[in-house]
Amino acid sequence: MTETIAELYNQRFAQEMDAEPEAAAAAENEVVRTILSHRTHRRFLPDPVPAALMETLLACAYSAPSKSDLQQATVLRVVDEDKREAIASLIPSMPWIGSAPEFMVFCGDSRRIRGICERRGKPFANDHLDAFFNATVDAAIVMQNLIIAAEASGLGCCPISVIRNHATRVAEILQLPEWVFPVAGLCVGYPSAKEYVSVRLPLGLTVHVDSYDQTALDRELDGYDQRRDLRYSIPEVKQKFVDDYGIAEFYGWSEDKARQVSRPERDDFGEFVRRQGFVLD
Template sequence: MANGADRLRARFGIELPDAEAPDAIAQYLDRRVVRRYREEPAPDSLLHGLLAAAQSAPSKSDLQQYSIVVMRDRARIKQIADWIGTMDWIATAPVFLVWCGDMRRGQCLCALHEMPHANNNLDTFLNTAVDCALAMGQFMAAADAVGLGTCPISYVRSHIERVCPLLGLPAGVYPVAGLTVGWPVFRRPISMRLPPSVVVHRERYDDSKLETEIAAYDERRRGREPVAPGSLKNNDVYAPREGVGWSENLARQLSVPERFGFAAYLKTRGFDLA
């Protein structure tokens, strides 16, 4: 069985002599996405326990501004998979959760107590997204601990105008991400992460060595998990070629606008974003 040092090395592709990873930490280092699932569904009782664990995550000012839509109807899950079009494996998931930012509940409670809701703004929108992400992350960690596999799906936002009616989401509620859940057919290799020297800053932000660090990271990833031809981004804009590294593929993706109408749609759903 791999120890903490082995799992650190597997996750980052380098030695991290200053990092300590006892078993309680090592299990998180071994986390990976799962995209192929057995037919056997997760029992409702286990799912309820995992959702309770998710609701135990921290929440901004205890406002709990999120909701979770649980989908088990394969036909409805397949609708979302068909809309996305490039992730047919979503339809194989026995459970699909849609994690939603929820400003509506706070508005309803203000009305219940005959007070105005005076915080329909960008900060509240951000808080709903963060609350939602914290709960989803805790669910994923708990699911992994009991042997279930998960994969977050941001592409539900690419089809928000269809997903909202499908789920009956009212004004003030929007999908942050989907999450497939099921028993894994197999465990994929873990993805190599950026070194802590790029992501973790001490006292002050410092990216003065970014170019050197990224060049080394690209080289490590090429050796273990090169960008597959099918994973190249925006081939209709940039000619596909061999040898594209992680950072160039990232640039290919970020150079083309995505979800350009997202903010405009949120405003039609009652979010001010000011």
């Protein structure tokens, strides 16, 4: 039986919609259902993704909006077994990088437009932070479009941001030239199991009207932690940095994320981006 938009909303936020069921029903279509049903998959069947479907998914990916139509995203499909293994070996805690039928790396690409400027005899006059930022956003939107299209086609996906922990080595493996950098990897394949829907922060906390307002944080955070824990309770063995912080009696999302960002991570990424030729001022 097809779930209603209200039911999918409840799965996503572990809360009821404010809208009346009749009003919510007006938004019911397969695209909305696909997006609301998003979940991360890390276990895949060995079946390959058909070539025609893969081409269609990439076409959907590149149908995404692009800043000023500059089209500053490049996708690298990693099909060479040695290259795939080299990347997977950097992150042994994520074996699905090596086992997924498809693995891609989405890159911000400012090289192409600079080459076009050279071919047309024009200067590239935007060598500052915005050049890096625009290419990053383009790559992220392209990846999200592919995820939506893949999930609508019965596939599952797992984005891999941790490749940026090894940006220099990934760039070497994939021979990324100046002004090209990895934003994230993506595993794609047919899921071998149906994963749970991750509960998101409530819209009352993340959607503001007319001005920024953080007052909802204190009001909403504890309840969110509890609702999320009912969906998936983080096991004690996965509590982070217990040598510093101990074992928490209740270990919710906010405790987990506060611990996560209490340690430096990827603090050399800016240096890597500068080596790739970007000016971050």
